[in-house]
Amino acid sequence: MSLVLVGIAADSQNASNCPPIFEDGRFEYIPIPEQYETTETATYASEGHDDHLSYVVYDGEETASFDDIRIHHDPNFDALTFGDPGKSRSKLLTLAHDDVVGFYSGLTPPRQKRPKHRYLIGYFVVDRVVDFNSLDEEQILAEVERNRQNAHIKRYLSSMDRSHLEDLVIVQGKRPGGLLDNAVKLSGGRPDASNYYFETEWLDAWKPSTEYLGGIKPVITADIGKADFIESLEHVAGMDK
Numbered sequence: 611m612s613l614v615l616v617g618i619a620a621d622s623q624n625a626s627n628c629p630p631i632f633e634d635g636r637f638e639y640i641p642i643p644e645q646y647e648t649t650e651t652a653t654y655a656s657e658g659h660d661d662h663l664s665y666v667v668y669d670g671e672e673t674a675s676f677d678d679i680r681i682h683h684d685p686n687f688d689a690l691t692f693g694d695p696g697k698s699r700s701k702l703l704t705l706a707h708d709d710v711v712g713f714y715s716g717l718t719p720p721r722q723k724r725p726k727h728r729y730l731i732g733y734f735v736v737d738r739v740v741d742f743n744s745l746d747e748e749q750i751l752a753e754v755e756r757n758r759q760n761a762h763i764k765r766y767l768s769s770m771d772r773s774h775l776e777d778l779v780i781v782q783g784k785r786p787g788g789l790l791d792n793a794v795k796l797s798g799g800r801p802d803a804s805n806y807y808f809e810t811e812w813l814d815a816w817k818p819s820t821e822y823l824g825g826i827k828p829v830i831t832a833d834i835g836k837a838d839f840i841e842s843l844e845h846v847a848g849m850d851k
Contacts, residue, residue, distance in 0.1 A: 612709050613816065613834050614701045616692070617827020618642075618685060619715035619731070626664035626672075628726055631717035635792035639715070639731055643668050644682040647768040650761065652681050662720065684761035685713055690734045690783030693762040695776060698829045702739060702779045709736045710839050711781050714827070716806075717793055728806045728823040730794040730847075734787030735836055742778040750775065757782070786840065794847040797823050815842040 620640045621628050629640040640659045643666045644650060653676060654660050660676035668679050685692035692711060694702060705711060712733040718726045740753050757763045757780050766774040799807035799821060806823035813821055816832040816839075823830075834842070843849040 612704060612706075613712060613832040613839055614698070614705055614709070615712045615714055615730075615818070615830040615832070616694070616698045616701075617715065617728075617824065617829070618713045620663070620666070621716050621827075622723075624667045626666070627662065627721060627723070628716045628718045630662050630720040631729065631793050632720065637717055637729065637731060637793040638662055639687070639789055641681040641683050644680040644761070644765075645669065646765045646774070648680055648682075648761070649764045649767045650680045650683060652683060653677055654679050654681060657681060682761050685732065685734075686759055686761065687732050687734070687789035689759035690737075690785075690787065691757060691760045691780060692783070693757075693760045693778055693780040695762065695774075695778040699777060699779050701829045701831055702781055703741060704831070705736045705739050705781060707736060707738065708836055710734070710787075710834075710836055711736060711783070712839075714796060714823070715793075716824075716827070726806075727795055728797040728827075730790065730796055730843075732787070732789040733839075734783030735785065737782045737784040740780045740782065742775045742780075753780070790849075792849070794843065794849065811846045812842075815846050 620642050624642050629638045631637040655676040665672040665674045714728050715731050716726050717729050760780055762778050796812055797806040798809040805825045808821045816834050818830045818832045
């Protein structure tokens with residue numbers, strides 16, 4: 611049984627501010643800008659994300675045309691789907707049924723650059739993992755149809771460009787899980803360091819593959835099962851199951 615933690619969401623590389631976390635622990639999940647043709651219809655304006663950003667970076671340029679810029683909605687916590695052909699691919703392929711994929715993001719108080727920390731903002735239990743490189747043509751067509759809510763499949767459906775399926779791994783999720791109501795603070799260790807490190811409580815609970823949480827958000831693994839992961843959220847973070 612295992613956990614894979616993936617860093618997600620807009621940050622200083624592609625938006626003016628990190629997504630906000632409020633005093634009561636609520637937060638905004640703001641996806642990165644979509645850089646390709648897509649069947650996605652949601653924009654930064656339609657989702658209300660323009661309330662929290664001054665600009666996003668699209669096609670290499672800063673823009674405040676929030677009505678025009680679509681979001682790369684990945685992960686999609688409503689459909690419980692996440693895909694990646696790149697950075698997290700190899701780690702996602704280690705996941706099996708009933709493992710857990712978690713998602714963390716950099717958050718700051720509204721419209722501020724500091725203090726910034728890494729927070730767990732959602733997770734889901736793994737139902738199945740789909741490696742498009744391992745599929746024959748009939749299977750590809752079936753998985754495209756089955757995963758129409760995935761952001762990478764939306765790219766493919768818009769252009770029918772098979773390059774969007776190359777190396778793609780999709781994790782289909784199931785409950786329990788979803789977008790959290792309140793973010794769970796992960797970083798805080800080594801407070802004098804320039805980047806981000808796990809707090810001791812999470813190192814003890816999860817024994818992750820690294821204590822380092824970025825700079826650039828790393829993909830992190832831990833040998834912890836579903837029940838123990840969910841239990842840790844209750845005991846360390848004080849969350850209800």
